[in-house]
Amino acid sequence: MSDAERRIVIQIEAVRRVYQVGAECIRALDGVDLEVRENEYVAVMGQSGSGKSTLMNVLGCLDRPSSGRYRLDGHDTGRLADGRLAGLRNERIGFVFQSFELLGRLSALKNVEMPLVYSRLPWRQRRRRALLALERVGLADRTSHRPSQLSGGQKQRVAIARALICDPSLLLADEPTGNLDSRTSREIMALFEDLHRHGQTVIMVTHDLEVARHAERIVVMRDGRIVEDARNTDRILHGSAVAAEVP
Numbered sequence: 001m002s003d004a005e006r007r008i009v010i011q012i013e014a015v016r017r018v019y020q021v022g023a024e025c026i027r028a029l030d031g032v033d034l035e036v037r038e039n040e041y042v043a044v045m046g047q048s049g050s051g052k053s054t055l056m057n058v059l060g061c062l063d064r065p066s067s068g069r070y071r072l073d074g075h076d077t078g079r080l081a082d083g084r085l086a087g088l089r090n091e092r093i094g095f096v097f098q099s100f101e102l103l104g105r106l107s108a109l110k111n112v113e114m115p116l117v118y119s120r121l122p123w124r125q126r127r128r129r130a131l132l133a134l135e136r137v138g139l140a141d142r143t144s145h146r147p148s149q150l151s152g153g154q155k156q157r158v159a160i161a162r163a164l165i166c167d168p169s170l171l172l173a174d175e176p177t178g179n180l181d182s183r184t185s186r187e188i189m190a191l192f193e194d195l196h197r198h199g200q201t202v203i204m205v206t207h208d209l210e211v212a213r214h215a216e217r218i219v220v221m222r223d224g225r226i227v228e229d230a231r232n233t234d235r236i237l238h239g240s241a242v243a244a245e246v247p
Contacts (some may be wrong), residue, residue, distance in 0.1 A: 008071075009169050009201050010036040010059060015068035017054050017224075028054040029065070030224035038169075041196045042203045043212035043232075046221035052205050053174070055221065059203060060172050061089040073169050090115065094163030094171045098178035100155045102147040102162075108134060108154075109143040112162045133161035137191060153184035160191065164200075171195065173204040177211055189214045 220228035
């Protein structure tokens with residue numbers, strides 16, 4: 001399927017996010033335009049303070065733009081009340097964090113099931129979906145284990161399963177290999193590649209060029225703006241923009 005035939009999942013137009021810190025006005029995002037289509041795999045890179053984390057918060061409906069427009073799956077998020085925006089976030093977006101964000105007192109199965117607790121699904125159906133999600137990430141034999149009984153890579157797999165349980169339109173990953181060793185990082189990136197091959201749209205924030213190489217498209221930010229947006233080729237991976245922006 002060509003790019004033109006794939007539906008648009010994310011459409012951002014002239015988005016700005018401004019913070020007032022004392023007498024100083026900080027432009028965390030300064031006129032960002034971005035379009036992401038279904039089943040794209042995008043890495044967002046840039047130095048600390050470049051705006052990539054603010055962009056992820058806006059994309060994840062955790063923060064609202066000061067101006068501009070953000071459409072998620074055709075929904076204009078700026079027109080939604082807080083409650084409806086939270087519902088859209090829960091239905092359409094899966095989050096994967098560097099620190100896993102698992103509840104230590106719960107088993108892997110119950111951690112994965114958490115996003116469905118307040119849904120109207122019967123508990124047997126919730127449990128079945130959680131089991132299938134763990135099986136999908138290769139942890140069908142770790143359902144009863146608590147986070148303290150799991151390795152870092154296994155914890156991240158549980159977090160990914162939890163992010164996938166609502167069948168999100170978009171998977172947002174914020175430095176998902178930041179707390180992992182190189183071997184485990186490769187395993188997690190292989191899992192993201194497999195999810196992408198099976199149709200998942202993925203946007204990943206990373207400072208690691210080796211991690212970014214797995215994406216099919218790389219977006220580089222500087223001073224709240226997108227300064228590079230290109231397919232994953234030697235030009236972008238070894239070009240001046242990436243070399244300058246990534247420590």
